[in-house]
Amino acid sequence: MSPTSESREIVAGWGTTFAGVMMMIVGLVEFFQGLVAVINGNQFFVTTPNYVFQLNLTTWGWIHLVLGAVIAVAGLFIFTGNIVARSLGMLLAGLQALANFVWLPYSPLWSIVIIAIDVFIIWSLATLRMDHPF
Numbered sequence: 001m002s003p004t005s006e007s008r009e010i011v012a013g014w015g016t017t018f019a020g021v022m023m024m025i026v027g028l029v030e031f032f033q034g035l036v037a038v039i040n041g042n043q044f045f046v047t048t049p050n051y052v053f054q055l056n057l058t059t060w061g062w063i064h065l066v067l068g069a070v071i072a073v074a075g076l077f078i079f080t081g082n083i084v085a086r087s088l089g090m091l092l093a094g095l096q097a098l099a100n101f102v103w104l105p106y107s108p109l110w111s112i113v114i115i116a117i118d119v120f121i122i123w124s125l126a127t128l129r130m131d132h133p134f
Contacts, residue, residue, distance in 0.1 A: 015124040020078035023089060026117050027072025030064050033110060071096055086125045093121040099117025
């Protein structure tokens with residue numbers, strides 16, 4: 001095995017590990033963000049009366065709560081190396097980025113951080129070699 005192919009396998013392993021771990025972490029953050037919105041839905045640091053998307057914050061909190069739990073569980077399945085798990089991971093990270101884009105006025109800092117992490121998750125899952133499970 002040449003050093004270049006060995007280094008590619010190591011990079012692919014790190015990409016899978018990164019995506020799985022970050023999906024679990026971001027899923028938990030998303031879960032707790034939704035929990036805060038459900039419990040304390042009317043008190044946010046930023047209020048936007050003229051925002052294009054008028055949201056019921058309690059309902060949107062439930063969406064974040066469920067989406068976060070699903071993403072955290074999907075992050076565990078990334079470690080199997082299954083192509084379906086990778087595809088589902090990319091889909092869920094995209095949905096989470098979209099949900100945080102809509103949530104941006106209500107929690108701007110967390111939303112920007114989570115969107116950036118979602119982009120890295122999608123990138124690391126999309127650039128893996130298909131002939132090697134990790």
